[in-house]
Amino acid sequence: MANLPSLRRVALKTLALRPGNSFALLRRSLSDAAYDPPFSPKPLDRTPQPQKSKARKKPPKSSPGDPKRPAEPDLPFDFRYSYSETNAAVAPIGFREPPRFSPFGPGRIDRTWTGTSAPAREAVDPDKAAGERDRVLGAPLSEEEIAELVERYRHSDCNRQINLGKGGVTHNMLDDIHNHWKRAEAVRIKCLGVPTLDMDNVCFHLEDKSGGKVIYRNVNILLLYRGRHYDPKHRPVIPLMLWKPYAPIYPKLVKNVVEGLTFEETKEMRNRGLNSPAVGKLTRNGVYVNVVEKVREAFKTEEVVRLDCKHVGTSDCKLIGVKLRDLVPCVPILFKDEQIILWRGKKDTESTSNSHA
CATH class of the missing domain: 3.30.110.60 (YhbY-like)
Known part of the structure; x- marks a missing residue:
């Protein structure tokens, strides 16, 4: 088998004989012994390397008298x-x-x-x-x-x-x-x-x-x-809630037959409310600071009022109805197509009859 270094020298001399070969002209100034092409394999070092001992990570020190205990907030409310x-x-x-x-x-x-x-x-x-x-x-x-x-x-x-x-x-x-x-x-x-x-x-x-x-x-x-x-x-210790809890189930807000009315009266009140002009139009994530006063003013002349809550959302409509029930006060009788129908109740009639008596 031919010797590898001798084959390299023959290849270099062949390149040097070709006219216009700049690479050959450059290699003439270098001795054959000093030249080492970049693709020549490097000698492998087979001497055994000392194995590095893997350092074991020490677990964090934990004092036995200080275990993890739940937080004890002293805030005066639930x-x-x-x-x-x-x-x-x-x-x-x-x-x-x-x-x-x-x-x-x-x-x-x-x-x-x-x-x-x-x-x-x-x-x-x-x-x-x-x-x-x-x-x-x-x-x-x-x-x-x-x-x-x-x-x-x-x-x-x-x-x-x-x-x-x-x-x-x-x-x-x-x-x-x-x-x-x-x-x-x-x-x-x-x-x-x-x-x-x-x-x-x-x-x-x-x-x-x-x-x-x-x-x-x-x-x-x-x-x-x-x-x-x-x-x-x-500052006080305030433990954070990691997620929003599911809302519990509460009693039904609107019944099929409103208390104080018959079935026919309830149906007639709902139809009248759907066909009445809206007291106000609410937007999603809007500012509703004047809504309670508007509903109170409307109840002075109307028995049933309607709030237009288009694009507000069904869940927000029910929350608005619950708040108006307690603040006005009034009786929500229908939530349909993002419309809130409110009835003022029989309190005005009863108070008027009692005052005349």
Whole structure:
């Protein structure tokens, strides 16, 4: 078998004899012994390499006297998904998921999930909680201080803003508020959708659950002040909900025959409402601060009124009907094609007859 180095030398001499071969002219200046083409195989090093010992990762040290325990929040209220949009006095008739599935996760808090809330283990003294809140708020703000905070945080380009949607004042929103209060004295809250029907309720729960104070209110824009003596290092422990719990099943809102009416009267009221002009037209995620007053004014002359809720959504229509039932008050008698039909009830007739008697 021919020797490989000798074959390389013959190939180089053949290339050098060809006219116009620049590669050959370049190789003439190099000795055959010094030239090593790039495709020549490198000698293999067969000396045994010492095996590197794999370092075993040591598990993190865990002190035996400090096991992982569930959080023990001392907030003086029951934990719910929504505080402003749920009524604790109305008991559900069923659940869409077993109550044992806590949205806080297994073993993360020392409270038991009942399907709608996680009640506090011990009753908290309301006077003590109110005294602690007053201590954090400190002395009332002067008009100059309020004007300065309002000018700083009321604008739409404020980066300290929280959007409040149809869920209302939710549990995880409390943690967002305290996160903003780390670097800002106040937080801007923009309210949209169903909660704007009752802004007083929204303001109450924001102050009651966060411990702050609403210092500015303009239609659906709120400014929530943290207090003079607020300390971010000693903020309350707020365990987060890992997912939104399924809404429980409540009694039927609209019955086939409205209480106080016969079947024929109920049918006639519904047809009259569908053919009557709409009191107002609601949009999706709109601002409904004037709807309650409009319905009250309409009931002074009409027995049945209609609200046009096109593109609002069926679920939001029912939430609006429930709030109007309690705020106006009135009786929802029909939800059809995103139209809400409301009956003022027989209270006016009964009160008039009693006054003449």
